[in-house]
Every structure is written in C-alpha cells, then in structure tokens.
Amino acid sequence: MNLDIIKSIPLETYLNSIGFEPKSQSSNRVFYHSPFRPIEKTPSFAVRPKQNDFIDFATNKGGDIIKFVERYHNVDFKEAIRLLQSFDGTVKAESFSFVCHEETNQPFQLKKVKSLENQALLQYLTDRKIKLSVARMYLKEAYYNTKEFALAFENDLGGFELRNKIKKFCTSPKTITSIKGKNKTAVLLFEGFMDFLSYLTIKNIETPEYDTIVLNSTKNLHLATDLLFHYPKIFSVLDTDNTGRKAHGELMEHFKGSKIIDCSVKYIEYNDLNDFLINADL
Structure with a gap:
C-alpha cells in the first residue's frame, strides 16, 4: 500500500473503527467529541470529508489521517504507516460475535465501544481506588449483548480486555x-x-x-x-x-x-x- 492510498483512507471510517461516532454536521465538516479528550460535552473535533483531514479546535492542531494516527496512538510516522497498512476498515461500533475467553466459550455481541462516562463503571473504578482522570486516558466503555457493559482496555491488535464488577473477559484477538x-x-x-x-x-x-x-x-x-x-x-x-x-x-x-x-x-x-x-x- 503506497503513501497516496494510505492518505486516502477515510478519516470518518477510521474514527468509526475506534468507536467514535459523529455528533453533528455542517455543510463541509463532521463534528465529533474529541478522541484526545475522552470526556467533553461539546464536540471540538472536526473532519472535512472532501479534504480527508481533521482539526482539533482545543489545540488548533490538525492534519491528515497519518497525523491523526500518530497523535491518537502516540506513535511515530513509521509506526502510523504500519498501523494504517494493516487497517481493514472493520468498524468496532457495529455488532460482531466474539468469543468470551475468560468465562465461557459462548459467543456474545459487542454492540458499541465509546468514551468512558458510564457512572456505574466510574463508581467501580472509584471502589478500586483508581484515579478517574488516569482511567479515562486508557479505558473506554463497551456495550455487549442487550444491556450489559464493561470497562474496555484495548490491546495492540485491536482486541479488548473487558471487565466489570461481576466478571473479566475479552474479545479476539487477544494479545499484549x-x-x-x-x-x-x-x-x-x-x-x-x-x-x-x-x-x-x-x-x-x-x-x-x-x-x-x-x-x-x-x-x-x-x-x-x-x-x-x-x-x-x-x-x-x-x-x-x-x-x-x-x-x-x-x-x-x-x-x-x-x-x-x-x-x-x-x-x-x-x-x-x-x-x-x-x-x-x-
């Protein structure tokens, strides 16, 4: 995959793949809650679909999809290219069947992964004495089956370690x-x-x-x-x-x-x- 093809990967598709959905839209921009600030009430991150670039209004920084991957994953240019070369367009926010490794071999449906704001999960972290500002930097919240939810910690291959007050489990692929x-x-x-x-x-x-x-x-x-x-x-x-x-x-x-x-x-x-x-x- 050459550089031009990598740069043409739609930012909207990539954002969707990591659990971020549009909150509003203007004539030439699509607005999101910022991937760089997990908890915010007013969307401060925008994508221009035609130009396939982004702007983060809080910092006034932006760029193409490579710049986004560098910043979001905290990696250098070479690693960002590697991640985008392996990107297959899979959207995590949609429903997929995964195997629950830790508990049973029964499949479950992962419905959505989003920024951490669920009060029950935040209370669980507080009970474990985890500082919430730290937790929000590294965790998301996942919804599965009908109404169930859990903390979600992403691994290097895009799988999630899932945990709530009741159980620990995970999605495939499982890795470090x-x-x-x-x-x-x-x-x-x-x-x-x-x-x-x-x-x-x-x-x-x-x-x-x-x-x-x-x-x-x-x-x-x-x-x-x-x-x-x-x-x-x-x-x-x-x-x-x-x-x-x-x-x-x-x-x-x-x-x-x-x-x-x-x-x-x-x-x-x-x-x-x-x-x-x-x-x-x-």
Missing part, C-alpha cells in the same frame, strides 16, 4: 498492550490493566516513567519476550499468586535474572498491586 513511556532505559511489566492503572494512581502520574507492557494474561508472556529483550532493565510488577510467581520465574530463567527487578516485594502481602492500593494505608 504496549504503552510508550518517557524513559526507554527500562520497561514496566504488568499482568493486567487494573494493576497498571493502580501504578499510575499510586505515583500520581498519567504517563508511565518507562515504556510499559501489560500482558493481559500471563499466558501472553511469550509474546512480550522479544520486546523485553531490548531493555537494560525489566521492572516486574506481576501478581503474587502462583500464576504471577510462575511467570516471574520464567522471566528470570529466560533473561538469566540479571536485569529483572522484582517489584512485588513492595506488596508481597497482597494479591496484586491493586489489592495493595485498596487495602494499604497509603
């Missing part, structure tokens, strides 16, 4: 989630997104100090080893249960233990970092 940090000299490794959000809440930051990998399951550890190889240090922030300790042991064996820093010693009396956040006297 990688997040760029401020420092490339080390990498933070988490088992699940709730621990990642707990870490940011405890540190009172919105962007991790180091590049971050959320496994979304210890079964995905093998998918992260090639990425982990490139970092001088690996901060292992895994769970303290048998599954977490087994994954940490595999890390130690694979990398000979020389660059693995076991952060679980700081919350060893708790099940995981979120359990520590909820119950420790911080």
Whole structure:
C-alpha cells in the first residue's frame, strides 16, 4: 500500500473503527467529541470529508489521517504507516460475535465501544481506588449483548480486555498492550490493566516513567519476550499468586535474572498491586 492510498483512507471510517461516532454536521465538516479528550460535552473535533483531514479546535492542531494516527496512538510516522497498512476498515461500533475467553466459550455481541462516562463503571473504578482522570486516558466503555457493559482496555491488535464488577473477559484477538513511556532505559511489566492503572494512581502520574507492557494474561508472556529483550532493565510488577510467581520465574530463567527487578516485594502481602492500593494505608 503506497503513501497516496494510505492518505486516502477515510478519516470518518477510521474514527468509526475506534468507536467514535459523529455528533453533528455542517455543510463541509463532521463534528465529533474529541478522541484526545475522552470526556467533553461539546464536540471540538472536526473532519472535512472532501479534504480527508481533521482539526482539533482545543489545540488548533490538525492534519491528515497519518497525523491523526500518530497523535491518537502516540506513535511515530513509521509506526502510523504500519498501523494504517494493516487497517481493514472493520468498524468496532457495529455488532460482531466474539468469543468470551475468560468465562465461557459462548459467543456474545459487542454492540458499541465509546468514551468512558458510564457512572456505574466510574463508581467501580472509584471502589478500586483508581484515579478517574488516569482511567479515562486508557479505558473506554463497551456495550455487549442487550444491556450489559464493561470497562474496555484495548490491546495492540485491536482486541479488548473487558471487565466489570461481576466478571473479566475479552474479545479476539487477544494479545499484549504496549504503552510508550518517557524513559526507554527500562520497561514496566504488568499482568493486567487494573494493576497498571493502580501504578499510575499510586505515583500520581498519567504517563508511565518507562515504556510499559501489560500482558493481559500471563499466558501472553511469550509474546512480550522479544520486546523485553531490548531493555537494560525489566521492572516486574506481576501478581503474587502462583500464576504471577510462575511467570516471574520464567522471566528470570529466560533473561538469566540479571536485569529483572522484582517489584512485588513492595506488596508481597497482597494479591496484586491493586489489592495493595485498596487495602494499604497509603
């Protein structure tokens, strides 16, 4: 796919694929709630379909679809091109059947994925002591089946980890989630997104100090080893249960233990970092 073809991918289609729907329209612009500011009452993001470009009125920045992907996914030009080359036009906001991996093998219908504003989900996060401004940066809300909903954490292949007060499950494809940090000299490794959000809440930051990998399951550890190889240090922030300790042991064996820093010693009396956040006297 050459550059001209990539630039011709309709921005409206791409926005729809990541869960954003038009809120209003003028003669030459389509307006959206900004993908860069999950919670806002007045749409501040516009697309000109004929020119296939966008403008974010809050920052007065805009550009073509490549610029949008760079900013939305926090990636460089090369990675934005790679993402767009693999884009197949699939619209997540529509109804599709997915397999619920964690709970049963019964299919369910994912109806819609949108910005996080559901009060029940926000209360659930508050109960878990997660800072809401942090949660809104990394989570969305998903609606499935008839009236059910869950927190949605996107992975690197466009699948979602789904979680609500009752259960944990996911859509296909299932893989890791990688997040760029401020420092490339080390990498933070988490088992699940709730621990990642707990870490940011405890540190009172919105962007991790180091590049971050959320496994979304210890079964995905093998998918992260090639990425982990490139970092001088690996901060292992895994769970303290048998599954977490087994994954940490595999890390130690694979990398000979020389660059693995076991952060679980700081919350060893708790099940995981979120359990520590909820119950420790911080």
